[in-house]
Amino acid sequence: MQPAQPDLYPHARRWRDHQPQYGHLIGSAWRDASAVIGVTAPATGRPLAWLGRGGAAEIDDAVAAARAALAGAWGRSTAAERGRILQAFAALVLSHCERLAWVEAHDTGKPISQARADIRAVARYFQFYGEAADKVHGEVIPYLNDYNVAVVREPLGVTAHITPWNYPAQMFGRTLAPALAMGNAAVLKPAEEACLVCLELGALAVDAGFPAGALNIVTGLGEEAGAALTRHPGIDFVSFTGSPEVGRLVQEAAAIHHIPVVLELGGKSPQVVFADADLDAAATSVCKAITQNAGQTCSAGSRVLVERSVLDPFVGLLAARFGALRIGVPEEDADLGPLINATQQRRVLDFIENAKRDRLPVITQAKVPTQHTNGYFVPPTVFGPVNADNPLVCQEVFGPVLALQVFEGEDEAVALANGTEFGLVAGVWTRDGARQQRLARRIVSGQVFINCYGAGGGVELPFGGTKRSGHGREKGLAALEEVSTTKTVVNYYG
Numbered sequence: 431m432q433p434a435q436p437d438l439y440p441h442a443r444r445w446r447d448h449q450p451q452y453g454h455l456i457g458s459a460w461r462d463a464s465a466v467i468g469v470t471a472p473a474t475g476r477p478l479a480w481l482g483r484g485g486a487a488e489i490d491d492a493v494a495a496a497r498a499a500l501a502g503a504w505g506r507s508t509a510a511e512r513g514r515i516l517q518a519f520a521a522l523v524l525s526h527c528e529r530l531a532w533v534e535a536h537d538t539g540k541p542i543s544q545a546r547a548d549i550r551a552v553a554r555y556f557q558f559y560g561e562a563a564d565k566v567h568g569e570v571i572p573y574l575n576d577y578n579v580a581v582v583r584e585p586l587g588v589t590a591h592i593t594p595w596n597y598p599a600q601m602f603g604r605t606l607a608p609a610l611a612m613g614n615a616a617v618l619k620p621a622e623e624a625c626l627v628c629l630e631l632g633a634l635a636v637d638a639g640f641p642a643g644a645l646n647i648v649t650g651l652g653e654e655a656g657a658a659l660t661r662h663p664g665i666d667f668v669s670f671t672g673s674p675e676v677g678r679l680v681q682e683a684a685a686i687h688h689i690p691v692v693l694e695l696g697g698k699s700p701q702v703v704f705a706d707a708d709l710d711a712a713a714t715s716v717c718k719a720i721t722q723n724a725g726q727t728c729s730a731g732s733r734v735l736v737e738r739s740v741l742d743p744f745v746g747l748l749a750a751r752f753g754a755l756r757i758g759v760p761e762e763d764a765d766l767g768p769l770i771n772a773t774q775q776r777r778v779l780d781f782i783e784n785a786k787r788d789r790l791p792v793i794t795q796a797k798v799p800t801q802h803t804n805g806y807f808v809p810p811t812v813f814g815p816v817n818a819d820n821p822l823v824c825q826e827v828f829g830p831v832l833a834l835q836v837f838e839g840e841d842e843a844v845a846l847a848n849g850t851e852f853g854l855v856a857g858v859w860t861r862d863g864a865r866q867q868r869l870a871r872r873i874v875s876g877q878v879f880i881n882c883y884g885a886g887g888g889v890e891l892p893f894g895g896t897k898r899s900g901h902g903r904e905k906g907l908a909a910l911e912e913v914s915t916t917k918t919v920v921n922y923y924g
């Protein structure tokens with residue numbers, strides 16, 4: 431066992447086997463864990479930390495603390511006051527950026543530069559929504575004579591947030607900042623696989639001035655703490671990011687109490703490359719879109735659709751990009767790191783081995799450096815051409831595995847792009863302006879990028895899916911509508 435660096439984990443409640451052990455953050459106070467879950471570092475396979483294994487009792491207390499916050503100082507706060515606290519928190523996060531980035535990098539295995547970008551994104555979420563908090567206005571409706579009708583915007587109440595392990599820090603910012611800006615009190619159940627940074631961020635939120643109970647964090651297993659939270663009668667909204675299977679359970683639980691849900695359930699996002707495109711730029715983007723975060727991104731570009739007439743040159747460019755990939759542990763700051771755990775590694779390796787067994791052509795496969803045998807690494811691999819009914823086209827792999835499909839003409843490109851159950855993100859590469867517009871309309875997806883992909887993940891840009899990728903919008907001002915409601919006040923003064 432390798433001793434952890436205490437400076438990275440100042441808010442650990444205890445130390446156990448030389449590893450930090452965290453409690454739950456309920457009502458701005460730490461609650462010792464009555465049971466624990468071990469966390470492993472994906473890059474080394476070694477023990478990293480201990481998390482509380484919360485359940486129904488901790489969730490009850492967290493929901494009660496949130497309810498009390500709404501009845502107290504937090505519920506009485508003005509929008510401007512809330513905005514100032516969110517912005518103070520953003521500044522505090524930035525001042526701890528390096529430490530938080532290392533916590534995130536060790537916990538997820540991602541390259542340190544990516545982890546730093548993720549922490550800056552957390553600050554940006556709280557800055558953006560902090561600035562927006564007092565700029566969300568209601569409206570006055572011209573109605574009958576002698577009536578004044580105001581439509582005012584109000585928080586939903588207690589919001590529940592269930593987040594995944596691929597971007598623990600970013601998800602913290604993405605889901606909590608809009609909810610808190612609108613005056614809700616939140617309970618977060620982050621993923622048990624990786625969430626140390628959420629606990630450190632939670633501690634900084636207390637320092638930044640969020641009143642007791644405005645933000646509560648209970649860690650634990652999905653089927654225990656997660657299920658207890660989504661079924662709890664005291665919550666008024668659920669935001670969930672994760673698998674479609676659990677998304678269905680979350681929506682079923684929410685239906686019991688008729689509360690709204692935002693579901694972000696991943697995708698099988700295509701990039702469509704036409705013969706007239708800048709093939710060099712497209713190849714670079716296609717490689718990055720499937721290898722960033724080792725392919726563990728809901729919006730990963732996991733399919734590339736290539737027009738037949740440029741198949742050979744494009745395949746050459748793609749093979750060169752994959753051949754140049756650097757794979758390593760966070761400290762090496764390579765292009766990609768390991769997957770999150772042995773289960774995900776086995777799952778993705780199975781996809782690769784099954785495809786090879788089915789004699790699917792391998793276009794290119796990068797090599798994992800031999801010194802990294804203990805981490806959960808998977809070699810980035812491109813298969814193609816792949817038929818539309820192949821599992822690599824239909825199922826979310828959630829690893830660095832790209833499926834290449836071939837098309838002739840616009841209609842076939844659209845049919846293939848829309849040919850899965852998902853609809854999260856799409857990329858279109860063409861210099862033809864009219865075709866850009868046609869494709870943007872014909873592709874069924876929450877986002878369409880033209881001659882780019884991802885565009886830096888801007889906080890300002892509404893994000894979410896259609897079809898099996900989920901519903902509701904996060905990011906941008908659109909997120910504020912999901913976590914608030916309107917009240918129509920009709921005043922007769924005649």
Ligand SMILES: NC(=O)C1=CN([C@@H]2O[C@H](COP(=O)(O)OP(=O)(O)OC[C@H]3O[C@@H](n4cnc5c(N)ncnc54)[C@H](O)[C@@H]3O)[C@@H](O)[C@H]2O)C=CC1
Pocket residue numbers: 592593594595596619620621622650651652653655656657658660671672673674676677679680694695696697727728774826827828
């Ligand atoms: N859209 C995205 O960003 C993500 C998609 N996934 C997809 O899901 C696959 C499996 O990954 P998992 O970690 O198993 O995802 P998951 O959907 O089981 O986990 C996501 C979150 O849901 C919680 N959860 C699990 N069961 C729950 C339940 N019954 N009630 C309430 N909450 C529950 C987990 O504790 C975690 O916080 C991946 O291979 C990938 O395809 C996984 C993570 C993120």
Ligand SMILES: O=Cc1ccc(S(=O)(=O)O)cc1
Pocket residue numbers: 596597600726727728729884886887888893
């Ligand atoms: O995993 C889903 C995911 C992660 C990050 C982003 S973005 O950086 O905000 O674009 C989007 C989706």
